[in-house]
Amino acid sequence: MGISGGCCPIKDLPPFAVDAGEVVWAINCGGEEHTDVHGVHYDADPSDVGVESDHGKSLTIQRVVYQDQILYQTERYHKNTFGYDIPVHRDGDYVAVIKFSEVWFGAPNQKVFDVVLNGEHTVVSELDIFAKVGRGVAHDEIVPFTIRNGKLRVNGETSQIDGNKISIEFIKGDLDNPKVNAIYVMKGSVEDVPQLPALPGSEAAEEEEDEDEDIPSPKPSKSRKPSGPKIKDPYASDDTPAMLLPVFVAIGVTGFMEPDSRCGGKLYEKRFQNEFAFL
Incomplete structure (x- = not known):
């Protein structure tokens, strides 16, 4: 041979x-x-x-x-x-x-x-x-x-x-x-x-990579949207003083503790009701 x-x-x-x-x-x-x-x-x-x-x-x-x-x-x-x-x-x-x-x-x-x-x-x-x-x-x-x-x-x-x-x-x-x-x-x-x-780098290898890329990845779950309109935060406005409520309460308590002795109990009761009605 x-x-x-x-x-x-x-x-x-x-x-x-x-x-x-x-x-x-x-x-x-x-x-x-x-x-x-x-x-x-x-x-x-x-x-x-x-x-x-x-x-x-x-x-x-x-x-x-x-x-x-x-x-x-x-x-x-x-x-x-x-x-x-x-x-x-x-x-x-x-x-x-x-x-x-x-x-x-x-x-x-x-x-x-x-x-x-x-x-x-x-x-x-x-x-x-x-x-x-x-x-x-x-x-x-x-x-x-x-x-x-x-x-x-x-x-x-x-x-x-x-x-x-x-x-x-x-x-x-x-x-x-x-x-x-x-x-x-x-x-x-x-x-x-x-x-x-x-x-690596050959056409066959690139085709294998393309096949891997074609596999869809799982989509992240979407966050739930709240139903109805968004509720406005009553304390988010700058027009309302932050210490307004404590001040009014303090005033009401002061009126309760120091009634006008000239008018007796009736003036004390009326002042107390008016101030708390405002709150």
Whole structure:
């Protein structure tokens, strides 16, 4: 298949499900076995081609939950083209999910390479992980393909399958070394593949924010309005002296305590009634 460095043959794995799809093969490249939050079990990488690295453990990988950081922190790279052989025994629709994160370079155009399926089909062209998502950020390439009657069909192209296996290759280019962090292949459709969260600032992320903003917030309850006209405060007018009432009361009490002795009790009673009638 023209692979410099060769492909690593992988034993057949028991299938298991992701959503409606059936995972038939999964490898944590450059790392140990791991089961992710979706139930996909990745075997430890059996390859001895190239270099396995866990340099990514020095970073917190964005867009992925803590439990699955390891899938984007470990990797395998090689100074030449390298790859893996994937066993396929049944006809049907498949999806390859190829996981990457740039954990070394901090600028674009430093590491660029192609991904080729079955030795003939370039399914990812000039992949620049940093240019796609930046440093320390998860990125998945999702490649649907079909197997029928011993042939593979992808992107409108067809090739012959040799020995019930297909290869996935990472092609050495002019800019640094090709690499991969993890891979799984499932029998199913793209709709069955769990998607990474949208990148902050992307159109998809903005659409998610718009959907959140469209949700109406609960309106505050309105305060009750009093029925009828507002009652005027009788003491709010400046025309009435504040001490008027106490003064009149004092006058009334004084009249009561000091009756005019010249007029007797009748004058006392009349003065008392007049003053309190005024109040």
